[in-house]
Amino acid sequence: MNAHETRAAEIAAGILRGERGTLARAITLAESSRDDDQELASQVITNVLPATGKALRLGVSGPPGVGKSSFVEALGCHILDRHKVAVLAIDPSSPKTGGSILGDKTHMEELARSERAFIRPSPGGTSFGGSSFGGSSFGGNTLGGVAAHTREAILLCEAAGHDVVLVETIGVGQSEYAVADLCDLLLLLVQPGAGDELQGIKRGIMEVADALVVTKADGDLTAPARRAHQDLVAAIHVRHASAPMPPVFVCSARERTGFAELWREISACHAGWVESGEIARRRAAQDLRWFEREIEVQVVKRFLAQSSVAAAMPIVIAEIRERRTTPLVAARRMVRSVLGG
Amino acid sequence: MNAHETRAAEIAAGILRGERGTLARAITLAESSRDDDQELASQVITNVLPATGKALRLGVSGPPGVGKSSFVEALGCHILDRHKVAVLAIDPSSPKTGGSILGDKTHMEELARSERAFIRPSPGGTSFGGSSFGGSSFGGNTLGGVAAHTREAILLCEAAGHDVVLVETIGVGQSEYAVADLCDLLLLLVQPGAGDELQGIKRGIMEVADALVVTKADGDLTAPARRAHQDLVAAIHVRHASAPMPPVFVCSARERTGFAELWREISACHAGWVESGEIARRRAAQDLRWFEREIEVQVVKRFLAQSSVAAAMPIVIAEIRERRTTPLVAARRMVRSVLGG
Numbered sequence: 001m002n003a004h005e006t007r008a009a010e011i012a013a014g015i016l017r018g019e020r021g022t023l024a025r026a027i028t029l030a031e032s033s034r035d036d037d038q039e040l041a042s043q044v045i046t047n048v049l050p051a052t053g054k055a056l057r058l059g060v061s062g063p064p065g066v067g068k069s070s071f072v073e074a075l076g077c078h079i080l081d082r083h084k085v086a087v088l089a090i091d092p093s094s095p096k097t098g099g100s101i102l103g104d105k106t107h108m109e110e111l112a113r114s115e116r117a118f119i120r121p122s123p124g125g126t127s128f129g130g131s132s133f134g135g136s137s138f139g140g141n142t143l144g145g146v147a148a149h150t151r152e153a154i155l156l157c158e159a160a161g162h163d164v165v166l167v168e169t170i171g172v173g174q175s176e177y178a179v180a181d182l183c184d185l186l187l188l189l190v191q192p193g194a195g196d197e198l199q200g201i202k203r204g205i206m207e208v209a210d211a212l213v214v215t216k217a218d219g220d221l222t223a224p225a226r227r228a229h230q231d232l233v234a235a236i237h238v239r240h241a242s243a244p245m246p247p248v249f250v251c252s253a254r255e256r257t258g259f260a261e262l263w264r265e266i267s268a269c270h271a272g273w274v275e276s277g278e279i280a281r282r283r284a285a286q287d288l289r290w291f292e293r294e295i296e297v298q299v300v301k302r303f304l305a306q307s308s309v310a311a312a313m314p315i316v317i318a319e320i321r322e323r324r325t326t327p328l329v330a331a332r333r334m335v336r337s338v339l340g341g
Numbered sequence: 342m343n344a345h346e347t348r349a350a351e352i353a354a355g356i357l358r359g360e361r362g363t364l365a366r367a368i369t370l371a372e373s374s375r376d377d378d379q380e381l382a383s384q385v386i387t388n389v390l391p392a393t394g395k396a397l398r399l400g401v402s403g404p405p406g407v408g409k410s411s412f413v414e415a416l417g418c419h420i421l422d423r424h425k426v427a428v429l430a431i432d433p434s435s436p437k438t439g440g441s442i443l444g445d446k447t448h449m450e451e452l453a454r455s456e457r458a459f460i461r462p463s464p465g466g467t468s469f470g471g472s473s474f475g476g477s478s479f480g481g482n483t484l485g486g487v488a489a490h491t492r493e494a495i496l497l498c499e500a501a502g503h504d505v506v507l508v509e510t511i512g513v514g515q516s517e518y519a520v521a522d523l524c525d526l527l528l529l530l531v532q533p534g535a536g537d538e539l540q541g542i543k544r545g546i547m548e549v550a551d552a553l554v555v556t557k558a559d560g561d562l563t564a565p566a567r568r569a570h571q572d573l574v575a576a577i578h579v580r581h582a583s584a585p586m587p588p589v590f591v592c593s594a595r596e597r598t599g600f601a602e603l604w605r606e607i608s609a610c611h612a613g614w615v616e617s618g619e620i621a622r623r624r625a626a627q628d629l630r631w632f633e634r635e636i637e638v639q640v641v642k643r644f645l646a647q648s649s650v651a652a653a654m655p656i657v658i659a660e661i662r663e664r665r666t667t668p669l670v671a672a673r674r675m676v677r678s679v680l681g682g
Contacts, residue, residue, distance in 0.1 A: 042670045053664065148669065155667065287661050287668045294672035296641050302680050303640045320628050323390065326496065327628045328489065329383045331635035339643050 008043035015048055015160045018084075020118055023160045027120060030152040045152055048159035053283070055086075055158045056270045059179040060168040062189030067215045068168050070253035071189060073108040076117060078259040079164060086118040086162035087111070088153050090169040090179055118162060120153060147178040148297075151290060154182065180208040181286055184270060184279050190214050190232065192225035210269070211247050212236070213262065218252035225250050308338055349384035356389055356501045359425075361459055364501045368461060371493040386493055389500035394624070396427075396499045397611045400520040401509040403530030408556045409509050411594035412530060414449040417458060419600040420505060427459040427503035428452070429494050431510040431520055459503060461494060488519040489638075492631060495523065521549040522627055525611060525620050529553050531573065533566035551610070552588050553577070554603065559593035566591050649679055 001009070011029075014022030030041035045052075062068050076085045087108065111117045154165050167183055169175040180186045188209035212232055217225035232248045247265060251258025273279045303309060316334055319325050325333075342350070352370075355363030371382035386393075403409055417426045428449065452458045491508060498506050508524055510516040521527045529550035553573055558566035573589045588606060592599025614620045644650060657675055660666050666674075 042667070042673065045667055046670055049664065049667065152667070152669065284662055288658065291658070291661055291668035291672050294669050295644070295676065296637060298672055298676040299641055299644045299680075300637050302676065302682075303636070317629065317632070320632055321625055323394065326383070326386055326390065326493070327632035328493065328635050329387055331632050331639055332383065335636065335639040335643065339640075341643075 004040065005043065008040055008047055011044045012047035015156060016051055018161045023118060023156055026156050027153045031149045041152065045155055048156070052155040052158040055163050055165045056267065057154060057165050057167065057183045058266065059183035059186040060166055060189065061176040061179055061186065063191065064170055066189045066191050067253055068170070068189060069108055071215055072166050072168050073111045074253040074256055075259055075263065076111040076166065078256070079263055080114055080116055083164040084116045084162045086157035086165045088120050088150055088165065088167045090147055090150050090167060090175055118157060118160065147182060148290065148294065151182050177208065181289060184282060185210040185266060188212050190228060192216050192221045192228045209246055211249060211266065214248065214250045216252060217250045217258065218255045303338070306338060345381065346384065349381055349388055352385045353388035356497060357392055359502050364459060364497055367497050368494045372490045382493060386496055389497070393496040393499040396504050396506045397608065398495060398506045398508065398524045399607065400524035400527040401507055401530065402517040402520055402527065404532065405511055407530045407532050408594055409511070409530060410449055412556055413507050413509050414452045415594040415597055416600055416604065417452040417507065420604055421455055421457055424505040425457045425503045427498035427506045429461050429491055429506065429508045431488055431491050431508060431516055459498060459501065488523060489631065489635065492523050518549065522630060525614070525623060526551040526607060531555050531569060533557050533562045533569045550587055552590060552607065555589065555591045557593060558591045558599065559596045647679060
């Protein structure tokens with residue numbers, strides 16, 4: 001065993017003992033843009049792999065202001081006596097701004113105080129995805145890069161004994177699809193209020209959500225939340241005429257109401273899907289997509305790293321800008337000149 | 342000049358003379374999955390490139406049933422005395438089913454009769470995107486593959502003298518983003534009816550749409566269309582408090598009302614953006630993304646075509662299925678074993 005393998009084994013052992021600091025450091029390694037860090041993280045994950053896969057992986061998404069963090073804290077606290085909870089976040093703003101949706105205000109003070117909870121606010125300010133050049137970022141889907149690191153973080157949390165992993169994301173752009181693709185179940189949170197407010201729900205996301213949850217059913221918003229619940233049930237009934245309908249729940253993070261019913265249904269659904277093989281089927285499909293995406297990322301990264309590519313790139317981009325060639329022809333020519341054929 | 346170049350020159354000349362049959366055949370070549378067809382199409386496009394880029398490229402999207410085809414026909418007929426119109430379609434269902442959203446009913450009988458219009462209902466039943474294996478399709482974004490062919494079709498239509506190119510797509514999944522990325526302006530069509538009906542509008546797509554159009558403002562739906570218009574103006578006002586607001590139009594394809602105002606605004610906006618350099622800026626960014634995407638597609642295709650990759654693939658996929666390795670580690674290992682390093 002070389003020094004590298006020894007270090008990986010030590011980190012893996014720490015994670016399996018449930019050391020939160022070691023878990024946090026391993027996730028940082030996985031998120032690092034340095035090759036040696038990623039290599040070490042991969043070795044650690046390989047070591048702990050037999051101890052992974054046991055958690056209920058629950059995605060939580062919704063529009064800005066819907067109260068995701070309060071919801072996650074309330075749900076986490078509700079199940080903390082029976083489960084070790086981990087909270088992760090996919091932050092679609094991170095690749096561009098280096099900022100964080102959760103960094104400044106986590107709203108999870110109570111959950112954070114528990115020894116049984118592990119909270120990782122966001123992938124932080126590290127940069128993800130492929131190389132960038134010409135003022136534009138390669139790799140197409142930098143969100144995919146962030147999601148790839150979250151997949152590794154889920155495995156690490158599972159190895160540390162967390163049997164519920166909550167993955168939250170803000171519902172902008174394509175981030176819900178990224179979360180849906182790495183969780184067993186996806187909850188879509190919805191603002192109380194009908195009509196106008198419900199506009200924010202995307203048609204596509206309704207189809208990947210396994211359940212809808214109307215938040216903030218307290219105080220002045222109790223009646224609007226109930227109306228939103230009815231409207232959603234009616235809307236879903238129309239849309240899902242021939243398919244199983246996702247259930248709609250109502251809850252209040254402030255008053256901690258609705259979580260018992262919500263969790264009962266979610267955990268029963270998950271247990272049923274584990275039994276029926278649906279979870280295994282979903283995860284196998286997710287793993288295959290992750291593999292394909294990673295092949296793409298690695299192969300393109302190798303190509304762009306070649307010195308002949310780097311040298312030709314500004315010239316080719318100038319030709320495209322001056323409309324002396326089409327992007328398609330330029331790309332084919334460049335690939336052929338570097339890889340032959 | 343070899344036989345290949347001679348044939349490309351002949352096709353290019355036919356397109357530049359405005360021959361509709363030649364234009365149609367050239368688009369078929371670009372859509373073909375055969376390498377020699379694509380090579381010929383690229384040569385044709387390179388030949389006609391100086392004659393391209395002059396059209397107003399207008400995307401039209403909206404939910405199923407909103408009346409896109411009727412809208413496109415009515416708009417096309419409205420401008421036919423001043424413009425040569427081409428209609429293209431991006432069909433998100435095509436890569437999977439081989440079917441077509443427009444194939445069976447084009448709703449464009451009147452436009453189709455004109456010598457000045459060219460209608461290409463959909464990319465047809467050809468297959469796009471990268472190779473597929475293991476029950477899943479590589480390339481991540483087969484829609485991107487369809488869109489790439491539509492980009493070439495736009496250039497070919499421009500070369501044939503079409504100075505307005507309408508690109509329609511059904512608003513499901515991610516297809517609107519694909520259309521937004523190859524047009525100068527995107528119109529989002531909206532059903533008349535408020536509240537519930539407006540739910541179908543995705544938050545994200547509102548941000549890439551340059552204008553909204555309420556359709557079917559005739560008969561019983563005249564009043565609902567007007568209400569939808571008011572609701573949309575109010576909703577946009579709230580959302581775009583600090584940004585320029587996309588205008589909202591109302592029209593009836595059946596009664597042919599609203600199109601004069603709509604076209605006046607669209608063409609004035611486009612002319613202003615040509616003047617200001619906004620169109621050039623948008624197209625340069627689109628071309629760069631097209632180039633990057635095409636590099637990815639080509640490089641991954643080359644990788645997957647290698648015999649060692651094809652041989653190793655089933656073994657690696659089995660390892661992932663049996664959870665003996667993670668997709669990330671498996672992908673890195675495979676890329677390293679084939680490309681070295």
